[in-house]
Amino acid sequence: MPKLPGINHLDAVRALEKVGFRILRQGKHIVMTDGTHKVTIPRHNPVNAITMGGIVREAGLSNDEFRKLV
Secondary structure: OOOOOOEOHHHHHHHHHHOOOEEEEEOOEEEEEOOOOEEEEEOOOOEOHHHHHHHHHHOOOOHHHHHHHO
């Protein structure tokens, strides 16, 4: 599976909103949900590629699907 690049946390939020996620709460991290999946995105730039891969996996998406959204 190809790696995801580190991306801006706001770009990650926008991409997840495109597939139905909404912001549940915000603080030092942004917690988003789509009703079945819950993901936590740290508020720092760029979000590490390994961390971003975990977030995408928790969201139930593949790396390729996420790349198309960004």
